[in-house]
Structures are given as C-alpha cells and as structure tokens.
Amino acid sequence: MSPESQLLGANAVRLGLTAADKTEALNQAGALLVEIGAATEAYADALHERETSVSTYVGEGVAIPHGTNESREYIERAALGYLQFPEGVDWDGETVYVCVAIASKSEEHVDILSALAQVLMDPAKAEQLRTATSADDVLSLLSPEPNQE
Amino acid sequence: MPTVNGSEVTKVIVACDAGMGSSVMVASNLRSKLRAKGIDVVHTPVNEIPEGAKLVLCHQGLAARAQSTAPNAVVVPFSIFIGDPAFTRVEDAILQGKTLES
Numbered sequence: 001m002s003p004e005s006q007l008l009g010a011n012a013v014r015l016g017l018t019a020a021d022k023t024e025a026l027n028q029a030g031a032l033l034v035e036i037g038a039a040t041e042a043y044a045d046a047l048h049e050r051e052t053s054v055s056t057y058v059g060e061g062v063a064i065p066h067g068t069n070e071s072r073e074y075i076e077r078a079a080l081g082y083l084q085f086p087e088g089v090d091w092d093g094e095t096v097y098v099c100v101a102i103a104s105k106s107e108e109h110v111d112i113l114s115a116l117a118q119v120l121m122d123p124a125k126a127e128q129l130r131t132a133t134s135a136d137d138v139l140s141l142l143s144p145e146p147n148q149e
Numbered sequence: 150m151p152t153v154n155g156s157e158v159t160k161v162i163v164a165c166d167a168g169m170g171s172s173v174m175v176a177s178n179l180r181s182k183l184r185a186k187g188i189d190v191v192h193t194p195v196n197e198i199p200e201g202a203k204l205v206l207c208h209q210g211l212a213a214r215a216q217s218t219a220p221n222a223v224v225v226p227f228s229i230f231i232g233d234p235a236f237t238r239v240e241d242a243i244l245q246g247k248t249l250e251s
Contacts, residue, residue, distance in 0.1 A: 053166050054210040058174060059231035069167040069194045102170050113170070114177035120231050121178065 007109055008142060012036050012081040013135035022096075025089045026051065029065045029081065029101035038079035038103040039067075046071030047101070057094045060126035062116075066102035078108035082138050084130070097130040100142075111144035152250040153203050153223045155242030160189040162222075164207040164215050168194035171230050175206065178231070182240050198222070204249065206239060216251060224251045 012032060019025035030044025046067035050056065057063045067074070081101040088095040100116060102109060119125040119141055132138045161179060165172035172192035180190040193199070195211045198219040207215045209226035216224045227233035242249045 050166060054171075054208050056170055057230075058171060059229060064170045064174070066167060066170040069169075069196065072167075072169075104169055109169075110173055110177070113173040117174040117177045117231070120174075 007078060007112055008080040008082065008139065009036070010135040010139065012079065013138045014082065015084045015132065015135075017083055017085050018087055019085055019089050022051070022089060022091050023048070025083070025085060025091075025096065025099060026065055029083055029099050032081040032083060033079065033101055033103050036079055036081065038075065038077055038081075040074045040076065043067050043071050043074035043103060046074070055092050055094075057091050057096065058120065060120045060123070061088070061095060061097040061130050062100065062120060062126070063091055063096045063098075064100045064102055064113075064116075066104075072105050075103045075105050078104045078106075080104075080109060080112060082142070084132065086131075112142055115142050115144050150251045151221055151223045152248055154246060154248050155239075155244070156246035158188065158204050158243050160191065160203070161239065161243075162198055162202045162205045162219075163190065163192045164195040164198055164205055164211065165192070166195060166211060168192055168197070171208065175227070175230055175236070179206070179236060179239070182236075183243060186244060188243060204239070206235065222251075223249050225249060 026047045030047045033039045047065045083099040163172040163176040176190045176192040202219045202222040205222045205224045212226040227235040
C-alpha cells in the first residue's frame with residue numbers, strides 16, 4: 001500500500017451523511033478520525049476550537065476541519081477523512097457538502113491537500129467531489145498527481 | 150508600514166492558525182503559479198513565521214497576529230481560500246516587480 005492510500009483509505013470515506021448543523025458535522029468528523037485511529041478525543045474536541053478562530057470553509061461547498069497547532073500532540077498518525085453531506089450543512093452562512101477532516105503532525109498530507117486544491121480550482125471536478133457515489137471516486141479525485149515541472 | 154517590491158521577494162510565507170489545512174492549500178496553488186519564477190512558497194502556523202520573512206499571506210482574521218509575529222514583513226490578508234483577488238495581486242507584484250504593503 002502506498003503512503004497516500006494509508007493517509008486516505010476507503011474506510012475513511014463516508015457518503016450520504018446527514019448533520020443538523022456545523023457542530024454535529026464536526027462531531028462526526030472528529031469521531032471518524034478517532035475511529036480510524038488517527039487521533040484521540042482531545043483532538044476531536046480541538047476541531048471545534050479551531051473553527052471558532054477562523055472557519056475552515058475553503059470554497060466550492062468544502063470545509064477542511066482540523067485541530068489547533070497545540071492539539072497536534074493528540075494525533076496518533078497522519079490521516080484524512082472524507083465526509084459527504086448531500087443535503088448540505090450551514091457553515092457560518094456557507095453551505096458545506098463535503099468535509100475533508102485532517103490529522104497531521106507535519107508534511108505527510110501536503111500532496112493530498114494539493115490535489116484537493118487543484119480539484120477546487122476546477123468547478124467540474126469540485127462538483128464530482130461533492131456528488132461522488134463511491135469511495136473509489138473520492139480516492140481517485142484526491143490522489144496526488146506527479147509534480148509537473 | 151512595511152513595504153516590499155515584488156522583484157525582491159524570493160520566498161512567500163503562507164500562514165494559518167495551525168499550519169495544517171488552509172495554508173497548505175493556498176501555498177500549493179501559489180507555488181504552482183510561481184514555480185517557474187523560482188520563488189519558494191512555504192506554509193507555517195501563524196505563531197511560527199520565520200524571522201526575516203518579507204512577505205506573508207494569511208487569512209484576514211489572523212492578519213494582526215501575523216503582523217505582530219513578523220513586524221517587518223508585509224502581511225497580505227485574504228478572505229477566501231480559492232480565487233481571492235489578493236493572490237492575483239501578489240502574483241502580479243512578484244512577476245511584474247510592483248510594490249506591496251501591509
């Protein structure tokens with residue numbers, strides 16, 4: 001298994017979820033990171049704390065919840081999770097359809113986030129990310145591309 | 150207020166609260182635009198902006214903290230992570246040698 005697929009595995013892709021509000025969505029994101037062995041409850045709590053300083057909404061219906069700088073010590077291993085909310089979740093006035101939850105101590109996840117940034121720059125790909133119907137779709141959209149020099 | 154001419158910039162710092170999420174994405178996009186020019190683009194937590202930083206990009210909600218961490222740096226705030234006009238302004242300043250200020 002490549003390091004990338006360990007970072008975001010099919011078991012961390014959750015489709016068709018519902019959440020009444022941002023707090024509930026963050027609870028689910030935190031619980032997912034705990035469930036896959038990426039972090040402890042204390043890190044899950046820090047997702048809420050981080051949102052109170054600046055929203056992690058990044059555009060195109062996507063938010064990237066993660067902990068605070070101080071909460072890094074509660075990360076067990078670097079991992080990401082994908083949570084899809086087809087009905088949308090109100091996120092401080094924006095509507096979020098996808099959360100990409102992040103637990104990372106250093107640079108392990110940079111390639112996947114770069115892939116996410118490229119997806120969000122392309123409205124058609126962003127739409128695919130929001131409406132993915134299988135874990136494979138999600139994993140292939142977020143697989144790091146070779147560096148283009 | 151600090152100012153810097155884009156032609157003097159060799160390194161752009163992108164700062165966010167934890168240096169884990171949004172700054173990584175912004176740095177990635179900016180790096181792809183500035184790579185050809187040989188500009189280094191790095192991401193960092195806002196409290197750990199390196200000494201000697203000349204140009205810092207960060208979310209507007211963190212701009213005051215970034216400026217206090219790096220009083221001599223030009224801090225350019227942005228409000229959205231994808232497609233904010235601030236990114237274009239920084240790219241233009243670097244590629245065309247225009248002046249930026251905090």
